[in-house]
Amino acid sequence: MSDSTNHRNDHWWRHLVMWVAISIAVLPPLYVVTAAFNSDQTLSGSSLIPRSLTLENFKGLFVQKEGGAEVFFVRWFRASVIIAVLNAFFTVFIGALSAYAFSRFRFRGRRMGMLFLLLIQMFPGLLNLVAIYLIVLRTGEVIPALGLNKLTALLVVYLSGAMSVNLWLMKGFFDSIPAELDESARVDGATPAQIFWGVILPLAVPVLSVVGMFAFVGTLNEFITASVLLETVDNFTLPLGLQSYIGTNFEENWGSFAAGVLIAQIPAIIGFIFVQKYIISGLTQGSVKG
């Protein structure tokens, strides 16, 4: 870029914009922080400063109270992270495969297929879960690992959207990778699979990172599908487990819930820090010399 070497980009107004945006972005989450350290167990709407500070809410996630319910927080956390990593990985993989096909091959039904995949996501999913439950139930009778109360089944259900949800985003990005690169590889004798792995994917790292990030964070927060498929508390994912702190009418342990949510953000933040350099890398340097 022409003006990349000097500090003209470091205008004060850019920083100002950033800080305004950030303060709007983090204000509600700050209330979650407050609630996590508040002994009142309310999601206080009126005060950012807790009435009394406590670490009890965090302690309660790890240590079983006298006569209280057993705590599974660590298990929930582990299950969530594992399933989020796997879902992110496979979503990227499956999505990239499909996007590559739609970007690089010309076949009958291609345009209609793309449109179909876009529209199919618009079906209000309110009632689909009943069917998903039944499908998983029946599948479980044949392949136990894909049955109810199995994290593998949940993963597979999550992956059902891998193809459609990010198809347009990925395909758009793939389209912007110059076809000449494929062409020269093909001349060198590369197969489509080799072009996919060797040319397209390495250049598509930014979009793969974005999609992976979406899938990762989305899984960490997903509640409804998990609540239908997972049945016993020792098998829950984190959002599902935390929900039990606030599931009862009025007896809501917002403090413990908020503390759990805060801890649950750690993988999301680590994930983001990990991928953010890839989001920006890739094409900036390599973009179109040919």
Added chain:
Amino acid sequence: MTQAAQYRPSLLARVISLFSGVGGLLVKLLLLCVLNGITGWAIIVLFTQDRIAWALGTIAVLGLIDFIYLVPNRFLPAKFIIPGSVLLIAYLIVPIFFTINTAFQEYSTGHVLTKAEAIDTNIEQNVVQGDRFFQMTPARDASGELVLVLVDDTSGQTYLGRQSGLEEIDSTTVSVDDFGDVLPPAGFTALVGDELFAIDAELAAFEVPLDNGGVIRTEGLSGAYDSVPGFEYDASSDSLIAADSGVAYRDNGRGSFTSADGEELVVGWREYIGFENFTSVITNPLVRQPFLRAFVWTIGFAGSTVLLSFAIGLFLAKVIDKPNFRGKKLYRSMLVIPYAIPGFLSLLVFKGLLNDDYGLINKLLPFDPPWLFDPWWARLSVILVSVWLTTPYFLLVCMGALQSIPAELVEAARVDGAGRWQVFRKVTLPLLLVVVTPLLIASFAYNFNNFNNVYLLTGGGPSTDDQAVAGATDILISYTYKLAFESGKGQDYGLASAISVYIFFIVAAMSASGFLRSKALENMK
């Protein structure tokens, strides 16, 4: 792949490109083996469960998949599309057909059983209890026959109850111990523990016939009561007949038994009722009346949410997207925080923040808008909060998509003397839109059905005086949800499914038309 290497790709990119050789092939083979293994296993199980059709179907599908992958250089698109498609069909398309199927059924509170179950349940719920209750102990006589030893809890009279009938016995032969348990007379052995468990079903169904046509039925392990049936099922007329009045309740073809004067039994069953759910949506005044207003608002809500989020997301992405911009890593991380916090939690926090007497926002503002209590302010609140929730998505998308815009195009325009804004409008934005338009449409459709944002923030309110169901901020999906689940007897899945189908057609038609007019599809040369 040597091409990529010139550009000094990142470590991740280099790792990925390793798979372009033998590695990728091995992965493919490994995955195929796993698929064959698992599915092969499933086929064996299906055969052992005598589900032959399923087994054969699975073999056919598996065979097809293997064939496609093992024939080199043919079916190339299919090779790339199959993994996604299989999952899509199994867990997205099949459920949609299931929902459509439900839309043709009476499936609501009181209509969840099968007809046979409904008949049994009606008979069971209408058993007429007598006025006698017995303490009971199940026992076996010398021949091993199951007998109920009964003590009338009012008169103290003792009986032996057999399937052949009731037999009065001398009360001195039966005693009751300190725990209130009845001890059987000599020659009978009381059943306890596992023995009881083993005969559970038998005991539950045990009936001692009485002279008045009634029976003594057991209640649990230590009680029994006399009763007469209230209903009998008559198979020839397919109806339930009331034992006392003789009134017949007939199958009305819509999942209920009804009498001649229109009285309906509470327990019905799931039944196909054709297009009735679809027509009732149209004829129901609770639906018709607010439809247009809710429809317009839904479009306004979804449209402005998407456009504002995109605009803000793009603006912020552009502001950050400068080399040497100090702190950009920090800024980026902070800005995506709204995305990382569970949405429903943020919505609940916002509900508190927007409280017009006690919320922080009005404490900071010089005036106090009634954010959640006035129809128009509430609409604004819903949009603003949705924008807050959606912007990080578009920020991430734009941050990625901006990378895909060739820098030399921008530079060329600059050289030609175009200003920043012109470059943005004439070069950057059009290129960006090609990538982003489908996402905008998808996001529009998502927000069109964004039940949570409305339901958790305003509950659809504030109410409008003229309307029973839809409040000022109710979008189509939230007001129809109220109609299906918070009206009548609640829980009308059939109606909800029919509504889902309608909404799908509405939003799909709008999206498709918007989409066909955009350049995104044209661009697919």
Added chain:
Amino acid sequence: MKKHLAKFVAGLTVAAFAALSMPTASGAATTLRIWADADRKASVEKVAGAWGKKNGVTVTVVQKDFGKIRDDLKTVDVATAPDVIVGAHDWVGELAANGSVIPLTVSKSVAAKIPSYSLDAFSYANAKGNKVLYGAPVALENVGLVVNTKVAKVPTSFDDMVSQALAFQKKATGNFGLVIPGGDAYHNYPLFSGLCGYVFGKDAKGNLNSSDVGVGNAKLLDNASQIDSWNKSGLLSSKVDYGIAKNAFLAGKAAFWVTGPWEKDTLDKSGLKVQIVQMPKNKCDSVPFLGVQGFMVTKFAKTHGVESQARDLVGSYMMSAGAQTQLSSENGRAPANTDAAAKITDPLLKQFAAAGKGGVPMPNIPEMSSVWGDLGTAWTNVFKGADATPAKSAFRTAGKNIVAKIG
């Protein structure tokens, strides 16, 4: 071709391994499965476990979100379905209409120990209009008027309560007189009943009649101007939500708070001096809604062949004073069994129970789902301050809407 063959062989090998790792079929054991929510799981395990030990039955308690117990019962697979559930009495109509729970019969000696209103709460009329019992009432809960006795006296009359509240409110900015979660039909019910409102009337046989909706009844509308005056004087505001009400009371900034026994621990820990009473009589008795929790036997107990066992557990054991005393002490709710209730020693629990005297069980007929939304909306609208809807028209509209929705 050889290469392809090798792939298939490899695939089959994996199949063989998968087959070897096949789990053994789970044999039907002498188990009874109970669904309970997180709060009650431990106590149910203990109490039902004691019963199980006596009868040689293994009791498995599966933890579910409270609301999901009701929802999941519709879709659950027979293999993993519960035989017994913990539930609220207001689910009974829906569960009975769906045939999800089965009728119970209790002996007179058992019934004598359980107040008839709580048995009625767990009953639903059959086709003949007879009440059929579907559950064992175990715990009662209701809201009461919690008085911060440091700043207010236990009110002697409704007017006294109002004037004390207003006086305290005027004392300092940030003070509240009476805090009730805004727009919440449940917490506002004492106000509603005090003005002679009711939700459903009863038919000749004493069963709830869904065509007699009392939300906009004439007596209530006549008394509705009182509501307008509470709005005008700032006594009540729909902007006070549950959290604000709770925080204000705990901070000593509210004289009266309407809440229930689920806040007992909070009150105990708060260090405030409180007394809980029923809200004083207004035009009619200001009774609260009663919630009754209990156990029900599902239809799956039949399919699992444990029906008699489940009936024994629910219909006789759980009704007993011993079981209810233990459940009560673990869960902080008043027991339904009168012998057990007489044994409560906890002062707050006792006061909450007394505040429920004469209370109205929340209607358990499925038509109740048409009521909550509109009744809540009416409460929101009447306490909106300057923009408030006059109560008369708000409740008339709510009544009209509810009738329309019941259809």
